[in-house]
Amino acid sequence: MSNARYEIRDVTIEPDRRCVRINWADDHESRFHFVWLRHSEFFSDVLSTDRVEDCRRLPDDPSTLSVTSVDVTDDSMILHWGGEADDTTYAVDWLRNNCYADESRALRRHQPVLWNGDDGNVRDRFDWQEIERGNGEKLFELFLSVRDYGFAKVFNVPTDEGSVAEAASRFGPVMTTHLGQVFDVKLQPGFNIGATQANYIGPHTDDNWRYAPIGISFFHCLKAHPSGGGYSLLVDGFLAATRLRKNNPDAFDFLNATPILFRSYRNEGEKYCARRKMINTDQDGNIIGVRFTARTLAPQDMPEHLIEPAYTAVRAFAQEIYNPDLEQQYLMQPGDMHVIDNHRILHGRGAFEANTGERHLQHCSVPRDEFHNTLRIAAHNRGMADEFLLMADGAIG
Ligand SMILES: [Fe+2]
Incomplete structure (x- = not known):
């Protein structure tokens, strides 16, 4: 059963902002910065295990990053990077659940109920x-x-x-x-x-x-x-x-x-x-x-x-x-x-x-x-x- 929340309508590379913009089938819009996407690729929640070579890994310098093209399948988004970097792949539902647009962050935020x-x-x-x-x-x-x-x-x-x-x-x-x-x-x-x-x-x-x-x-x-x-x-x-x-x-x-x-x-x-x-x-x-x-x-x-x-x-x-x-x-x-x-x-x-x-x-x-x-x-x-x-x-x- 399709779920518009996890369905990508289109992806646009925005080189000036160094991010990709995803328009979702439910009309939500997400922007993911290149540096965030690169880091996410190495984050241990996404990988099944920590990789030894990442132990002293620095975040990338955002100003050096570029994405040349994007492929989208039913359940993943694949980025092709400028320079020597390998392609990286992201689960679509993971991207949506970790979207950091203001309204998404507001939904995730705990809302205390104040009382007198x-x-x-x-x-x-x-x-x-x-x-x-x-x-x-x-x-x-x-x-x-x-x-x-x-x-x-x-x-x-x-x-x-x-x-x-x-x-x-x-x-x-x-x-x-x-x-x-x-x-x-x-x-x-x-x-x-x-x-x-x-x-x-x-x-x-x-x-x-x-x-x-x-x-x-x-x-x-x-x-x-x-x-x-x-x-x-x-x-x-x-x-x-x-x-x-x-x-x-x-x-x-x-x-x-x-x-x-x-x-x-x-x-x-x-x-x-x-x-x-x-x-x-x-x-x-x-x-x-x-x-x-x-x-x-x-x-x-x-x-x-x-x-x-x-x-x-x-x-x-x-x-x-x-x-x-x-x-x-x-x-x-x-x-x-x-x-x-x-x-x-x-x-x-x-x-x-x-x-x-x-x-x-x-x-x-x-x-x-x-x-x-x-x-x-x-x-x-x-x-x-x-x-x-x-x-x-x-x-x-
Ligand atoms: Fe006390």
Whole structure:
């Protein structure tokens, strides 16, 4: 059965732009630069194996390349190059799936769904027992919820200690940090971090003082405080950054361009610091990652003329994040688990009375690239188009 999407109507060589233009049967138009086509020929996704002779291969100098003629068959395009270069052949469907025209790239790009507190509160929760009984579609939906909304709320996770790591391992290998794999979010005298105390904790992303902060976080409730205190709060950092871009573009541009210093020397064995941007965008200007905290923001170390603008910009971003309209509040019960994208979602906690009962959560994390890798494999196994597999990246390196 013919599919106009993968049918070439005609190909034109455009020597001045050093590219070939393909007009497709569905009226789409693609341009592929000679240098891109030459490189693609050697790319290991296209070849079945890496070739030894390509190990130190440089990209071609674009200005030296020319194509003399093109042949098209039902399923491939063959280029005849000027000079000594051998002919190269491309699968037509591969070309179409990798077209980098603006509209094709926009379709492949992941589109996060922004939410405020009210929107977030009404998102469906996932029954972990249903997933454990083998409902792969539910697990896939959970993945997509984290991809699209930055979080998923789960219930019915067994309340045995360590079961958070077992659940997290469905999404990728559980990460080990200086605190181990599973960390107890409960009163721990002698530990000097908010998670081990009873006070209010404002919205923040975790581990901003790492070069690459933890990726996908899992918070699992084993015991809720009997008073009903200690609610969990979630904030969409992408919505906060989007509002900052509109309300204070200078602050947005500053945080999108200038690294900010974070530091954690709070406990024995911690001498962490990292200088990274609070807001990251991709080459198209889309917001792809935020990192924010008030508590591990270090005294800044930057050129004098940037000091005041830096603090002004951080303050403006904080004001957007702290807007009560953004805050989703949720009182976790035993068996509840929050899965959150730490490169997007800020989390926090309401205060609770330390002396009147116990509140106990366990936390672990999975690297963000591992999570997306597992998701892409699941998508591939469902026969989804290659385009879909490119859907999620970004973050805040
Ligand atoms: Fe935290």
